[in-house]
Amino acid sequence: MRELTVGPGTTVTLHFSLSLTDGELVDSNFDGAPATFTVGDGQMLKGFEQALFGLQEGASEEFVIPPEAGFGAHNPNNVQLVEREEFDPGIELSEGLMLSFADAQNTELPGVVVDFNDEQVTIDFNHPLAGRDILFKVAIVQIEPAQVH
Template identity: 30%
Template sequence: MAQANTGDEVQVHYTGKLEDGTKFDESEEEPLSFTIGENRVIPGFEEAVTGMEPGDEKTVEVEPEQAYGEHREDMVMEMDHDQIPDEVEPEVGQQLQLRLENGQTVPVLITALGEDSVTIDANHPLAGRTLIFDIEVIDVAEGSGSPDGGGGGEGGNIVTP
């Protein structure tokens, strides 16, 4: 049997839980497919699958640094209420899209409302959390991937949800 290595396409079933047992994601009936080394899943998940063979199962704990990073206070911002489009009635817990200066959009969560301000959080909802995954490898197909990275930016305006 083939061990999963960089460049291999793998199919896995998984369940993702928080430390308190709350389930936040699972593959359900359809397995997750990805190529190791293409950075399409969090680093800790990719690392956990590397070396596994079809039929292998394990439970791993992934620290924030290998998942969605630490919760960063610099990604929590207060905006004037008039920066929100008129057609949006802001509510705590509502998700909006923030348009960055480079044209990209990122999801943000409204965490507080003031009389004239809105507090938004651009952190990933799982940032700062230790994640626990139950993983079962279904298949490993040898291949050669081409790792690539993503980009980012700062500053922006809220766009409609």
Template identity: 30%
Template sequence: MQTAKKGDKVKVHYHGKLTDGTTFDSSEGRSPLEFEVGSGQVIPGFDDGVTGLKVGEKRTVNIPADQAYGQASEEQIVEFPKSQFPPEMTPEVGMPLQMSNDQGQTFQVVIKEVKEDSVVLDANHPLAGKDLVFDIELVEILPGKSSIIMPE
């Protein structure tokens, strides 16, 4: 039976948890996640966890932060003047915001601290610095160009 390998398009169901058991994401009740193994579409540890699975096979993988979203970086924490916020907005700790950089790219930040004249924003990925646990089930390996069988 075929196993998932680099370059294969696959469909998987997954349940992502923190090491304390808290769920942060799951495909339950949704379509399976579809991606190409080894293409960088998912975190490296997830790619590794799918590699070698057969259709219908399940696996639990423990992914250290370095193979997931990396370590949290102090460089991603910035102080922003309150005067730059819309006047009708009241910044609160934990509030998610969309920001854009000089190139027009948008990214999410979370308010980490509210000071008298400024707000401390954290642009790290919410799962940065965290070890993750995924329960993965390989649902399907999609036919690729190399596996098309031509009629005789």
């Protein structure tokens, strides 16, 4: 065991899981290969990264990540009404259906159908985990100094 702890300038290999507070599993790699990231490289949201700061190899922890440190608060301005005629008539709409849209910069933007009728479709463009507390479980496998390029 090295004395190195998770923080800026480190590369971390870990097992993790993300769950909702009701127990619904969102993502996990505990049954597979561990993930590796370098602190600050953008692979992990800052709030999740900062929860790991100070942990050593072999540590196993659970954290509750609030929305403001995770996927953000649910923003009602991100719920939009779209005219039904904008959709391909062959699309069978259903509540919870995730669709892909293009924004003004032609960037792909996922949206979830919240409600619909013959005239309008309500689409939620918030991240599906926005506004939710996330249970973040980690097991630190290895910590190394980051390679500077």
